[in-house]
Amino acid sequence: MCVDKNALFFTGDTCQTIARGVGFRFEDLTTMFFQLGEQQRKELSARGLRPDDMPKRALVQVPRVNQLSVNYRTHNGILGAASQIVSLLLELFPHSVDALEKDVGHFNGPLPTLLTDTSKDDLSILLCGSDPQHSQIEFGAHQVVLVRDQVRGRLRSAQWRTLSAQWTLSAQWRTLSAQWRTLSAQWRTLSAQSRTLSAQSRTLSAQSRTAEDCEGLAHADSRLRSSCPL
Amino acid sequence: MLADCLPHQAAKERLPAELQSALTLTIFEAKGLEFDDVFLFNFFADSPADDRTWRVITSSWARSRDESPTDTAAARERERASGRERCSERASAADVADEAEGAELSIEAPRPESFDRQRHSLLNEELKMLYTAMTRARVKVVIYDQHEEKRRPLFHYLLVKARAADGY
Numbered sequence: 448m449c450v451d452k453n454a455l456f457f458t459g460d461t462c463q464t465i466a467r468g469v470g471f472r473f474e475d476l477t478t479m480f481f482q483l484g485e486q487q488r489k490e491l492s493a494r495g496l497r498p499d500d501m502p503k504r505a506l507v508q509v510p511r512v513n514q515l516s517v518n519y520r521t522h523n524g525i526l527g528a529a530s531q532i533v534s535l536l537l538e539l540f541p542h543s544v545d546a547l548e549k550d551v552g553h554f555n556g557p558l559p560t561l562l563t564d565t566s567k568d569d570l571s572i573l574l575c576g577s578d579p580q581h582s583q584i585e586f587g588a589h590q591v592v593l594v595r596d597q598v599r600g601r602l603r604s605a606q607w608r609t610l611s612a613q614w615t616l617s618a619q620w621r622t623l624s625a626q627w628r629t630l631s632a633q634w635r636t637l638s639a640q641s642r643t644l645s646a647q648s649r650t651l652s653a654q655s656r657t658a659e660d661c662e663g664l665a666h667a668d669s670r671l672r673s674s675c676p677l
Numbered sequence: 678m679l680a681d682c683l684p685h686q687a688a689k690e691r692l693p694a695e696l697q698s699a700l701t702l703t704i705f706e707a708k709g710l711e712f713d714d715v716f717l718f719n720f721f722a723d724s725p726a727d728d729r730t731w732r733v734i735t736s737s738w739a740r741s742r743d744e745s746p747t748d749t750a751a752a753r754e755r756e757r758a759s760g761r762e763r764c765s766e767r768a769s770a771a772d773v774a775d776e777a778e779g780a781e782l783s784i785e786a787p788r789p790e791s792f793d794r795q796r797h798s799l800l801n802e803e804l805k806m807l808y809t810a811m812t813r814a815r816v817k818v819v820i821y822d823q824h825e826e827k828r829r830p831l832f833h834y835l836l837v838k839a840r841a842a843d844g845y
Contacts, residue, residue, distance in 0.1 A: 462805055462808045462809075463708065463805065463808065463809045463812075464805060465704065465705065465708065465802065465805050465806050465809050466705075467802070520711055520812070520815055521812070521814060521815050521816070522816075525811060525812070525814055525818055527839065527842060528811060528818075528835055528838075528839065529808055529811050529812050531834065531835060531838045531839075532804050532807055532808045532811070533808065535734060535737060535804055535834070536801065536804050536805065536808075538737055539733065539737065539792060539794075539797075539800060539801070539804075540794075540800075540801040543801050543805075544805075556816065557817065558835075558839050559811060559817075559818035559819070559820055559835070560817070560818065560819045560820065561820050561832045561835065561836065562819065562820065562821045562822075563784065563832065588700070589712055589713035589714065590700065590712055590713060590714045590715075590716065591700050591701070591702055591707060591710075591712040591714070591715055591716070591813065592700065592701045592702070592716045592718055593701075593702060593703070593704055593707055593715055593716070593717050593718065593720075593810050593813070594701060594702070594703055594704075594718050594719065594723070595703065595704070595719065595720065595723035595724070596703060596723065
């Protein structure tokens with residue numbers, strides 16, 4: 448795959464290995480490189496060579512692991528809750544994730560909101576409320592509803608249907624007004640283009656008249672020539 | 678609600694059009710993406726893990742609490758005397774809804790389930806899924822779930838941990 452085995456670069460977060468049946472840790476990767484290095488050393492000594500005789504690049508080395516501990520995406524409210532989940536993973540399945548330092552954000556923020564006593568009516572007020580203080584989410588392009596499974600998430604819950612209808616109204620309004628803005632912008636572009644086009648068409652017809660005139664002239668000229676025997 | 682009364686099939690036909698305006702993704706689809714706000718819907722209700730598996734979290738919490746030197750014996754005694762362990766939270770309840778203002782969001786500790794790595798292996802994947810879902814957000818995470826039994830262990834865990842860290 449790669450001639451220089453030391454030139455590989457890996458990046459990832461082992462807590463996010465959610466594909467079924469796939470798991471890896473950076474700890475396992477470094478172990479793999481260590482074993483490759485050991486194997487190479489054995490092969491070299493079998494050929495009567497010492498590692499020092501080899502160019503440094505040709506030797507498999509154990510890669511350095513750098514942990515990125517600053518989270519630039521989000522704040523410490525969400526990161527704190529997420530790190531509690533990582534603690535659970537480390538405690539229950541210690542061989543499943545890398546033990547890393549907790550990552551920190553640049554600023555503090557609200558913890559995840561856990562809705563417990565919220566009825567579906569409250570929920571729709573909460574989510575679609577006109578008051579931005581109490582509205583948890585105004586659905587737009589920067590918001591997402593995460594579900595387990597697209598079909599089940601969309602089709603199975605009656606509550607979801609009701610909610611989505613209510614969101615749809617407010618979201619549709621936003622979409623409509625956005626579309627209106629786009630349309631009026633497009634209209635402006637179109638009318639500008641149409642002005643350009645009619646100007647062009649005027650130029651063209653003028654040109655065509657000129658061409659016709661020229662043609663007429665040529666015709667007249669030829670007629671003139673034919674009628675005037677030299 | 679009207680939509681609730683609709684036969685399943687009719688709703689099925691109507692739904693995709695209604696949902697077009699709210700961006701709905703599976704956790705797999707959202708992997709690697711980021712959004713300002715994430716609304717996690719029925720993560721526990723649709724979880725392949727049962728409520729007993731989720732209650733392993735409570736046993737982990739109970740163990741850490743019993744081992745914690747900061748927990749005084751008296752406080753634990755009080756908890757035992759009251760027969761149930763409750764955690765409550767005031768700050769975020771005000772954010773939840775107008776009606777909830779001033780009310781305490783409290784979650785009763787579920788019955789702990791002792792951990793068995795074989796039997797509860799699903800929990801590994803589930804926790805990673807939850808972690809991945811939560812960390813898609815830049816600003817807000819709202820977790821809404823209709824399965825009270827299945828959601829309770831994690832909700833309780835997050836609340837006690839956050840309260841211990843003086844977060845909630």
